[in-house]
Amino acid sequence: AQSVTQPDIHITVSEGASLELRCNYSYGATPYLFWYVQSPGQGLQLLLKYFSGDTLVQGIKGFEAEFKRSQSSFNLRKPSVHWSDAAEYFCAVGATGSGNTGKLIFGQGTTLQVKP
Amino acid sequence: DVKVTQSSRYLVKRTGEKVFLECVQDMDHENMFWYRQDPGLGLRLIYFSYDVKMKEKGDIPEGYSVSREKKERFSLILESASTNQTSMYLCASGTRNEQFFGPGTRLTVL
Numbered sequence: 001a002q003s004v005t006q007p008d009i010h011i012t013v014s015e016g017a018s019l020e021l022r023c024n025y026s027y028g029a030t031p032y033l034f035w036y037v038q039s040p041g042q043g044l045q046l047l048l049k050y051f052s053g054d055t056l057v058q059g060i061k062g063f064e065a066e067f068k069r070s071q072s073s074f075n076l077r078k079p080s081v082h083w084s085d086a087a088e089y090f091c092a093v094g095a096t097g098s099g100n101t102g103k104l105i106f107g108q109g110t111t112l113q114v115k116p
Numbered sequence: 117d118v119k120v121t122q123s124s125r126y127l128v129k130r131t132g133e134k135v136f137l138e139c140v141q142d143m144d145h146e147n148m149f150w151y152r153q154d155p156g157l158g159l160r161l162i163y164f165s166y167d168v169k170m171k172e173k174g175d176i177p178e179g180y181s182v183s184r185e186k187k188e189r190f191s192l193i194l195e196s197a198s199t200n201q202t203s204m205y206l207c208a209s210g211t212r213n214e215q216f217f218g219p220g221t222r223l224t225v226l
Contacts, residue, residue: 009156032213043120043206043217044159051213090158094213101166102147102212103174106159 002027004093006107013081014115021076021110023091032094033074034104035065039087047089050074061085086114119143120218122207128224135194137221139207148190149215150174150182153204165190197225 003026013019025031032051036044048059055067065076074091088111092104123138141148147166151159151174161174163182171182179201183191190209194201202225208215 006158034214036217041220043219044208045217046214049214100212101164102210102215103149103161103164104215106151108156108158 002093002105004091004105004107006091006110008110010111012113012115015083016080019078019081021089023074023107025072025093027093029096032096033067034092035076036090037087081114083114086112120207120209120216122218122221124221125219126222129197130226131198133197135197137192137205139190139218140188141209145209145211147210149208150192151206153206199225201225
């Protein structure tokens with residue numbers, strides 16, 4: 001069965017510092033991979049997605065993520081965090097090929113706090 | 117831009133009431149989803165629909181039902197609300213490759 005683990009429930013970084021949010025998945029093949037962000041009181045917005053090809057994916061708001069098959073990971077990174085990046089971040093996986101129904105499995109989420 | 121709207125941002129109901137949460141999308145998507153979001157648990161799928169009048173149970177369907185009479189509208193129904201259904205409810209629509217989310221409804225059951 002598919003599953004997603006975000007090991008860090010809460011992360012605090014200083015404004016201007018670099019950021020890495022971890023995501024590990026369990027799936028029999030290479031899944032579709034997503035990162036979403038949820039600002040307080042809002043719905044989820046897609047940051048980036050990986051389907052195939054280049055394992056380093058660029059997203060919106062200066063975020064990028066790297067797919068590492070050997071580690072079953074899809075970690076999200078940003079070189080310099082801004083105060084407006086404070087939010088909750090969700091990693092998600094979707095099935096590929098004939099198993100793709102459009103359903104996603106979400107991780108538990110990581111709350112990012114940004115210190116001035 | 118894709119737009120997914122939900123009928124209420126905040127809702128307060130009493131135990132035992134029948135509750136309707138409405139979701140409308142404007143992108144002609146086949147798939148629509150209802151999730152429940154609780155702290156530390158992420159998003160859990162309640163139901164999804166892949167076509168009009170078609171539905172499939174998600175991971176936590178107990179206590180909920182859904183209706184999809186038109187392609188653009190997907191309703192979540194709590195037949196008899198209970199306090200343990202106090203939560204944030206998120207609707208999404210999408211294709212096989214992406215989901216788009218509404219702003220959420222924060223439901224409190226007293």
